[in-house]
Amino acid sequence: MDHWLTTIPPIAVYLLVGLAVGIESLGVPIPGETILVAAAILSSRHEAAISPHGIAIAGVAGAVIGDTIGYTIGRRYGERLFGYLGRRFPRHFGPDLVEYAEHVFRRWGMLAVFVGRFIALLRIFAGPLSGSLKMHYPRFLTANAAGAICWAGGTTYLVYYVGTAAESYLKNFSYVALGIAVVLGILGSTILRRKMEQNVAKFAAERDARLAAQEPTD
Structure with missing residues (x-):
């Protein structure tokens, strides 16, 4: 395993992180966060010459660039874009x-972006x-x-330092500890997603109730 880690080109990892996070930020539902976490775990392994700073920079750059491209597309195509995405990715x-x-x-404006x-x-x-809602671009860019x-910097350094501690104190059990950390991270993301789904269902129910109350009765 350690020998395999030494064969990974750091630049390939940085490019993968930037590309994955950028594509997700563009509006395509791929696991950019999972790839960011996995790369941060690799950077905590000293056998791999992968810098956490490089991972963080790649993640930040991918997020900002991807969101900016998504903003531009949304501003130009608006509702047509979401109509297409709704047919292509109905779950998301x-x-x-x-x-x-x-x-x-x-x-919430800028706070929602952040x-x-x-x-x-x-x-x-x-x-x-x-972009579709025509948010002022400097405000969007600041929040973005x-x-x-x-997000990218905090996630990278948190995972990196947890991984480094696991490697230092748990020695041969570091992969087990890192695996547990990944599982906990996925569990946390799942809980947030379920909460969001509940909020969406509640919002839709309240909206339908308002519309039903507004309908004229015979």
């Missing part, structure tokens, strides 16, 4: 979820939806960059 861009995301972004970076279901919406630095 269903009408209820899109309407809920619009509600959140209209209400916090959305930490929530998988909102992360893929941040760029395209902000701040969220990217806190």
